Amino acid sequence: MTRDDSDRRQRATSTLHPSRARTRDDVGARSVAAKPVASTNPSGTRVALDLDGSTMGTHAFQEHVGEVQLRIEAASLEELFAEAARALAELIGTPSDEPSGPWREVTVDARDREALLVAWLDELIARTEIDGLRYAEVVVEGLTAHELRARIRGVPIAESRTAVKAATLHDIRIDSGPGGVSATVVLDV
Numbered sequence: 437m438t439r440d441d442s443d444r445r446q447r448a449t450s451t452l453h454p455s456r457a458r459t460r461d462d463v464g465a466r467s468v469a470a471k472p473v474a475s476t477n478p479s480g481t482r483v484a485l486d487l488d489g490s491t492m493g494t495h496a497f498q499e500h501v502g503e504v505q506l507r508i509e510a511a512s513l514e515e516l517f518a519e520a521a522r523a524l525a526e527l528i529g530t531p532s533d534e535p536s537g538p539w540r541e542v543t544v545d546a547r548d549r550e551a552l553l554v555a556w557l558d559e560l561i562a563r564t565e566i567d568g569l570r571y572a573e574v575v576v577e578g579l580t581a582h583e584l585r586a587r588i589r590g591v592p593i594a595e596s597r598t599a600v601k602a603a604t605l606h607d608i609r610i611d612s613g614p615g616g617v618s619a620t621v622v623l624d625v
Contacts, residue, residue, distance in 0.1 A: 466616075492518030495526075504598065504623045509614040513549070514576040517556055517584060520619070523574035524560055524600065527623070532594040536573055540590075545583045550608045553621060555582055557603035564600075568592060598625050 493510035499535050504564050506523055510516040511589040525531075546552040569590025578585035610619045 438586055453583060456516065473503065483596070493522075495523035496520055502625060503604075504600075504625050506621050506623055507618070508621075509618045513610075513612075513617050514579050516617045516619055517576055517579065518574045518609070519551060519589070520557060520621070521560055522572045523572040524557055524564075524623075525570040527598050528564055528570050529596040529598075531572070532592040534592050536589045536591045537569060538589065539575075539587045541585075542588055543583065547582065549581055550610055551605065552584055553610065553619060554603040554605055554608060556586075557621065557623070561600050561602060563588070563590070564593075565592040576587070584610060596601050600625055 493515050495506060495508045503529065506520070506527075508516055508519050508523060513548065533599050540563075542563075544552065544555040544557060546555045564570060567590060569587045570593050571590045573589040573591075575587040576584065577587060604622045604624055606622045608619070608621050610617065
């Protein structure tokens with residue numbers, strides 16, 4: 437990376453409205469409700485906290501010409517997908533003061549977990565474009581290597597921030613380690 441490329445990179449972060457998170461194990465399936473209390477750490481990374489103060493997941497943006505690279509970290513793959521929805525909602529716009537709409541069922545499938553993350557984000561982008569809602573409230577009801585089943589609930593967008601066209605497979609990466617799961621995905625804007 438050249439110095440000019442480095443200078444062009446900017447971190448874009450903001451906070452989401454306070455909400456609640458919960459997890460539950462249910463006959464082999466894990467559900468994660470994506471309603472965090474948000475804070476921003478000194479490095480500019482957005483951190484989602486449960487009401488007890490424990491970290492749920494984090495995300496940060498790095499802007500490039502015509503795209504945004506999203507870096508997500510979470511304790512589990514389910515939480516990673518929920519955090520991806522929160523990050524996308526934050527990037528798209530600020531929520532209005534109107535109440536959230538009804539819960540909607542969503543199922544996406546793909547050939548592997550990287551393509552599944554792209555399909556998930558693309559589904560949320562399409563629904564945002566059609567419905568005019570941002571979807572930060574997510575309950576992951578089932579997740580396999582090839583399929584995600586979730587419920588989402590949206591709120592109208594008060595002010596648009598970034599017009600996201602699509603998630604891409606370019607340089608996508610999902611890594612698992614002792615500290616949890618992380619992903620990097622590029623969004624076309």
